[in-house]
Amino acid sequence: MSFQPVKFYQTGTFTVGNRLLGPEERSVQANMQRTNSLNSGHRACQGCGEALGARYAIDAAMNATNRQLIAANATGCLEVFSTPYPETSWQIPWIHSLFGNAAAVATGLAAAMKVKGRNDVRVIAQGGDGGTADIGFGCLSGMFERNDDVLYICYDNEAYMNTGVQRSSTTPPAARTATTMAVGPEPGNVFGQGKYLPAIAMAHGIPYVATATVADLRDLEYKVTKAMSMHGARYLHIFVPCPLGWGTESCDTIRIARLAKETGVFPVFEAEHGEVTGVLKIRKQLPVAEYLKPQKRFAHLFGATPAEETIARIQAMADRNIRKYGLLEPGP
Numbered sequence: 001m002s003f004q005p006v007k008f009y010q011t012g013t014f015t016v017g018n019r020l021l022g023p024e025e026r027s028v029q030a031n032m033q034r035t036n037s038l039n040s041g042h043r044a045c046q047g048c049g050e051a052l053g054a055r056y057a058i059d060a061a062m063n064a065t066n067r068q069l070i071a072a073n074a075t076g077c078l079e080v081f082s083t084p085y086p087e088t089s090w091q092i093p094w095i096h097s098l099f100g101n102a103a104a105v106a107t108g109l110a111a112a113m114k115v116k117g118r119n120d121v122r123v124i125a126q127g128g129d130g131g132t133a134d135i136g137f138g139c140l141s142g143m144f145e146r147n148d149d150v151l152y153i154c155y156d157n158e159a160y161m162n163t164g165v166q167r168s169s170t171t172p173p174a175a176r177t178a179t180t181m182a183v184g185p186e187p188g189n190v191f192g193q194g195k196y197l198p199a200i201a202m203a204h205g206i207p208y209v210a211t212a213t214v215a216d217l218r219d220l221e222y223k224v225t226k227a228m229s230m231h232g233a234r235y236l237h238i239f240v241p242c243p244l245g246w247g248t249e250s251c252d253t254i255r256i257a258r259l260a261k262e263t264g265v266f267p268v269f270e271a272e273h274g275e276v277t278g279v280l281k282i283r284k285q286l287p288v289a290e291y292l293k294p295q296k297r298f299a300h301l302f303g304a305t306p307a308e309e310t311i312a313r314i315q316a317m318a319d320r321n322i323r324k325y326g327l328l329e330p331g332p
């Protein structure tokens with residue numbers, strides 16, 4: 001039998017990292033000096049991907065800006081669960097905008113800091129997919145077009161969760177929501193509608209656009225850190241599973257996010273000035289059914305007679321993502 005050294009710790013894990021590593025190799029979250037920007041006491045559901053993503057993103061941004069950060073937050077789950085009046089879980093200067101104007105409020109904050117000569121203070125805007133892709137889209141596009149010095153973070157849980165799981169323009173085809181019921185000849189959300197925000201952001205030619213998931217939190221930290229090293233308008237789109245709205249187990253949030261990436265359903269990439277500069281490769285392509293099955297919002301596709309045609313259409317969309325972004329390693 002060959003000799004195998006015992007490993008006491010593993011590096012390169014997708015999630016938290018390890019405090020046994022040297023300080024320079026630790027993730028922000030594994031470092032005892034982390035800010036804990038979104039602290040205990042918030043009221044997010046167990047396993048909420050949005051809470052996880054926000055904690056990592058904002059801690060990384062705090063770390064990258066020497067803790068000189070202000071966040072404007074659109075109305076939505078993140079705002080509601082973190083600041084039930086008169087309490088707050090935020091350990092940073094944080095302002096609640098309206099549902100649709102987080103980008104505009106952040107633009108104003110950045111302008112105010114400039115006027116005051118506080119070039120050290122940086123600004124983030126954040127919100128859910130409804131606040132970003134739907135009602136806040138005009139303000140966001142303006143922020144991009146003017147190249148305002150703001151990082152906008154969209155936490156995409158693919159519906160309006162805070163108000164009871166209504167469809168948004170990032171809800172995927174066939175998904176059941178409160179407004180796209182699983183009834184009729186084509187149950188769930190329709191095919192051929194909606195919008196893909198990262199591509200729209202890229203079309204503005206802004207300095208930096210990236211996507212990330214809560215399955216690879218070190219990648220998420222890296223992208224926030226990189227974004228904060230730049231100036232001008234930047235956009236980060238984070239895939240955040242929602243156990244309540246998607247009908248998934250709380251303990252499966254990371255697994256579902258990883259499946260979204262490994263199936264090609266959610267391409268993970270970064271782009272500068274409108275051009276893709278890097279992608280996270282898929283290690284082993286998995287069929288989309290593996291991603292869809294654990295989610296009750298897609299349960300109608302897997303009844304006594306599986307909706308093979310619909311599943312094939314979703315597979316075709318994932319395959320297209322893989323081709324378009326070059327997500328697969330070239331074969332041997």
Ligand SMILES: Cc1ncc(C[n+]2csc(CCOP(=O)(O)OP(=O)(O)O)c2C)c(N)n1
Binds near residue numbers: 076099129
């Ligand atoms: C002008 C306006 N319309 C509607 C609402 C009600 N509202 C508050 S949050 C929300 C949905 C938020 O969805 P999303 O932005 O996707 O964030 P999530 O809760 O899913 O994180 C809605 C419709 C509002 N606050 N303001």
Ligand code: SF4
Binds near residue numbers: 045077
């Ligand atoms: S409804 Fe979804 S997004 Fe909102 S707190 Fe619960 S898990 Fe998070």
